[in-house]
Every structure is written in C-alpha cells, then in structure tokens.
C-alpha cells in the first residue's frame with residue numbers, strides 16, 4: 001500500500017462481457033421487451049438467470065461475496081449495469097422486492113443471522129419477497145399503519161390487514177410494517193418484521209388490475225406468530241427501516257431487466273420495436289420518440305451519477321422515480337400509437353404497458369408525494385402543515401376506529 005492507499009482494480013467493459021457471455025444471451029432483433037411484470041407471470045426465466053448469476057455475484061454486484069454479490073464498488077456496479085443492458089436479462093419484476101429493496105434494508109438494519117439466512121436465497125432467486133406496507137387509510141400517509149403486533153414472550157402476534165401487496169402470492173417471505181405502540185405518535189410506534197407467507201393465520205387474496213394482471217393482493221393476518229428473531233431493526237424503529245426500503249424502491253429498486261438495447265446498438269428496444277402502420281416514418285412521431293429517448297437517457301445517467309456519488313439513494317430517489325414514471329408513460333403511449341389499430345389489441349406489448357402506465361404514478365408512493373419529498377427534503381422548501389405528528393396514534397382517526 002503506497003501513500004495514496006491501495007488502488008482498487010476495476011473490471012474493464014470487455015472483462016465484464018467475457019464473464020457474462022456464457023451465462024446470459026445477448027440481445028437480438030427478436031428479443032421481446034417486457035418490464036415490471038406487465039402482462040406476464042413467467043417466474044422461471046428470472047429464476048434461471050439469478051441462479052446462474054449468483055455464482056459470480058453479477059445480479060447484486062455491490063453485496064458482499066458471501067451473500068451472493070462480488071464486493072463491487074459503486075463505479076464497477078454502474079459499469080456492470082450499463083453493460084448488462086446489452087444482454088437479454090429477463091424481467092426480474094417478481095424478484096425485485098428482495099433484490100432491490102429488502103436486501104439493502106437487511107444490509108443496513110438486519111442482524112448477521114438475518115443476513116446469513118435471507119440474502120443469498122434472495123440473490124439466487126430461490127426466495128421471493130413481498131412488501132406489506134400499505135393498508136386502507138395508510139398509503140400516502142404510510143405512518144398511519146394500524147396492523148398490530150403485540151409482544152408475547154419471545155414472540156410477536158400480528159393481526160390486521162394489508163392491501164396492494166405486489167407478488168404476495170408468489171412470495172416465501174414478506175416484510176411487514178406493524179404498530180407495536182399505539183400510545184406513541186404515529187411515526188414512533190412502528191416496528192418492521194419478516195414473516196413467512198405460509199404462516200398460520202395469514203391469508204392472501206389476489207386483486208385484478210386494469211391491465212389484466214393479478215400481481216397484487218389483500219393480505220389478512222389473524223394472530224400470526226413471528227419470533228423476535230424475525231424483527232428487522234429495533235422496536236419502534238420501523239419507520240427508519242421503511243424509509244430505507246422506500247428510498248431504494250424510488251431510486252429504481254423495483255425495476256430490473258426486461259429493457260435494454262442490442263449489443264453495439266444505440267437504439268433501445270422499445271424504439272426498434274415500435275414498427276407498424278407507418279408511424280415510424282412520420283417525422284413528428286420520430287421527433288417525439290427522440291425527445292422521450294433523450295429524456296430517458298439523461299434520467300438514467302443522472303440516477304447512475306447519484307448512485308455512484310451517494311452509495312445509498314436517500315430522498316433524491318424521489319426525483320428518479322418521477323423521471324422514470326414520465327419516461328414509462330411516454331414510451332407506452334408512443335409504442336401504442338406506432339402500432340396503430342393493432343396496438344389496441346390486449347396482447348401487444350405497447351397496449352399492456354399503456355394499461356400499466358397509470359399505476360406507475362401510484363406504486364412506491366404517488367407523484368404528488370414524490371414532489372412533496374423533493375420539495376421538502378431535497379430543496380428545503382417549507383413543509384406541509386402536519387397536525388398529527390406528536391399526537392398518540394391511538395387518538396388519530398384510524399387509531400380511534402381500529
């Protein structure tokens with residue numbers, strides 16, 4: 001080690017390609033685009049890719065090698081992510097709560113035993129996770145969560161309802177935000193737990209979305225028992241753990257694979273897919289498409305720069321979410337338009353994305369809530385009036401009717 005410390009060896013782009021070539025197919029003109037699980041319940045392609053990738057730590061490069069990562073720096077991680085888009089990485093939607101949100105939260109707040117138990121099965125695709133935060137009257141106002149957890153010796157007893165739980169029916173584990181102290185103000189009486197989704201007393205009821213998918217569910221818990229070893233973070237610190245998870249979700253943690261462009265190509269798949277009924281020859285359509293592509297490209301570089309600088313997303317992840325929602329909607333609309341009347345058929349990808357697009361402004365926190373976060377926590381503007389911050393939760397409207 002010299003005066004300037006150890007210089008870390010960073011893989012070159014070609015070395016990354018050489019490692020990925022044997023385990024994953026390169027994109028071709030025929031590779032089909034699929035994002036956010038829209039219109040697809042296929043779990044197997046993702047599971048196969050993760051099982052192959054975990055040996056070299058390629059799916060979660062920054063995680064420690066013993067948990068299925070490769071101890072990569074943020075710079076190396078960004079390079080791997082950029083090159084990965086040349087490959088036909090399957091849409092990992094079903095796996096992303098574990099990979100992009102729960103995993104980082106366990107690294108930040110979990111115990112060694114929890115990391116040893118849960119991280120590698122997340123990285124290898126063996127175990128899918130779901131996120132049980134939202135409830136009726138606790139969506140935008142998430143700190144209003146009422147699902148209760150009562151201590152009983154070395155166990156906790158959980159009872160109540162969650163809603164909009166994506167992938168609940170596929171999940172082996174759920175991360176659940178629960179109220180452990182109704183006497184405390186709403187942000188302070190919360191604790192985070194991990195619960196097996198086959199726990200006695202837990203029922204999952206799938207809901208149908210307007211795009212035809214059944215990817216989210218109501219979840220009911222009736223005296224479900226969780227050992228104290230399933231508590232993630234300290235008692236009363238659930239809000240802090242929830243914020244780590246949500247910051248990662250908003251910075252892109254729930255998106256994975258599916259998109260990209262062919263090797264050596266400058267054109268992303270959604271653009272090269274957009275052929276039909278002469279729209280792609282229309283100069284006005286092309287101008288709008290290039291505007292969307294440029295915005296998308298700048299947004300992607302901005303989030304890569306933010307990730308490389310900060311390591312952890314923080315409130316600025318909300319800006320990333322707003323930009324990616326805008327791109328998703330524009331792209332869905334342009335692709336549908338390019339396909340003309342054919343684009344109205346429900347089995348075309350553009351149409352499925354068009355029917356999925358409104359949900360992008362809601363899931364992970366609505367656009368309005370993201371703007372509040374950017375305004376208050378990034379730009380330092382005056383906060384909204386919040387009259388219930390110091391009131392015991394049991395005296396709030398939800399607390400009183402619970």
Ligand SMILES: Cc1cc2nc3c(=O)[nH]c(=O)nc-3n(C[C@H](O)[C@H](O)[C@H](O)COP(=O)(O)OP(=O)(O)OC[C@H]3O[C@@H](n4cnc5c(N)ncnc54)[C@H](O)[C@@H]3O)c2cc1C
Nearest residue numbers: 131132133134139140164165166359362363364365366368
């Ligand atoms: C496809 C999809 C998947 C989801 N997956 C999950 C999941 O896996 N796990 C999970 O826990 N949740 C999930 N959700 C739930 C999602 O996080 C909530 O729907 C979201 O936070 C909004 O909460 P809400 O539906 O209760 O709406 P509300 O909070 O009732 O909001 C209604 C409207 O009021 C506006 N509003 C509310 N408060 C304010 C304010 N202070 N300032 C300005 N406007 C405001 C909102 O922007 C919105 O337009 C999912 C939702 C969708 C659509």
